[in-house]
Amino acid sequence: MPGIPPLTAQKVPAQGATTAAVKLAARVVVDRAAPDLVALSHRLHAHPELGFEEERACGWLGEVLEAHGFTVRTGVCELPTALVAERGSGPLVIGICAEYDALPGIGHACGHNVIASAAVTAALALGAVADDLGITVRLLGTPAEENGGGKVLMLERGAFSGVHAAMMVHPAPRERLDPLCLARAQLSIRYDGRAAHASACPEDGLNAADALTVAQVALGLLRQHMTPDQRVHGITTTGGQVPNVIPELTEAAYYVRAATLPALTDLEARVRECFEAGAVATRTKLTIGSTSPAYSHFQHDPHLLAAYERNALALGRTFPPVGPADDRQAGSTDMANVSLAIPSIQPLVSIGSGAAGLHQAEFAQYAARPEADRALLEGGLAMAWTAIDMASDSRARERLLSG
DSSP states (O other): OTTOOOGGGSOOOSOOHHHHHHHHHHHHHHHHHHHHHHHHHHHHHHSOOOTTOOHHHHHHHHHHHHHTTOEEEESGGGOTTOEEEEEEOOSEEEEEEEEOOOBTTTBSTTOHHHHHHHHHHHHHHHHTTHHHHTEEEEEEEEOOTTTTOHHHHHHHTTTTTTOOEEEOOEEESSOBSSOOBOEEEEEEEEEEOBOOBTTTOGGGOBOHHHHHHHHHHHHHHHGGGSOTTOEEEEEEEEOOSOTTBOOSEEEEEEEEEESSHHHHHHHHHHHHHHHHHHHHHHTOEEEEEESSOOBOOOOBOHHHHHHHHHHHHHTTOOOOOOOHHHHHSOBOOTHHHHHHHSOEEOOEEEOOOTTOOTTSHHHHHHTTSHHHHHHHHHHHHHHHHHHHHHHHSHHHHHHHHTO
């Protein structure tokens, strides 16, 4: 494929003859499947679907996995667009996570097409050598990472039961092993007031839009007392219809983020008080709900990270020094909840987007270019080689099996 260096040009990390042979076999699988894997990424990119609506994406992943000998189940955990695919029967279970939801308006501006295809890359490579390694490969198709917490729901409902290690890679402007991930709460805000003619009898109205304005002022003042790793941001989704009717209903969606779950609990309490202030000031009724399970902070497994770094370097990936600006660029992910339950990693793979960052339309364009294609193949193979290392080293294997 033009623009994608052949993986066969890269070296297999120096190890014992058996492990090296298994890694070579895994690499051959990726080499042969590369056109289909890139085509899958481009197909996902061209047909973005929102969270819990990823019907085509789920089906396309299932088709590729079934063609390579995986047993595929869709609609698992009472989630129509979730899937679990397995190959192998060994006692060590390696989980590979795939995301495939997109963002409204800007499509795959988080590069989930790359995530899904990299996960399939790793799964195919491992599935072909699963019996040699004594492992079971479990690919988990996890819906609604952006807005809904599919992994949290699947974790709670048993899809990760028996998994000893979980992995995924995420596209980004820069390569990084252990990106900072903040805990996140997702709130729905509703103020109910009373409509009235804004000119003839404004005294009869209870202004729900004013309630949100008061809350936003309170949040702005709260930011003076927040730590650098805390965030509050949101949008108004309903705020009146015409200027001459006092709004009787205002709705908003807000995210609250902090470094850890305990810190998130404290900050969320203060944020809720800001919204309560809006209701008190305007005598409107406030309703606050949660539109997603809380996302936790991420606990990167150092052993998996070290193995991934070694394998990624062998494939020609590079890791630039991490500076203060990198830690300011922190998001949140439901993979973090998995990391608190199971040894997990989520390294970043560069797709060469330069100044175009996540959740920008320009980033979505880079997610289907040759450097993104290379990233999904090399990131997927690096995950596969990492799993091979864990399965082949007796101490690493025992550590994972013993939990």
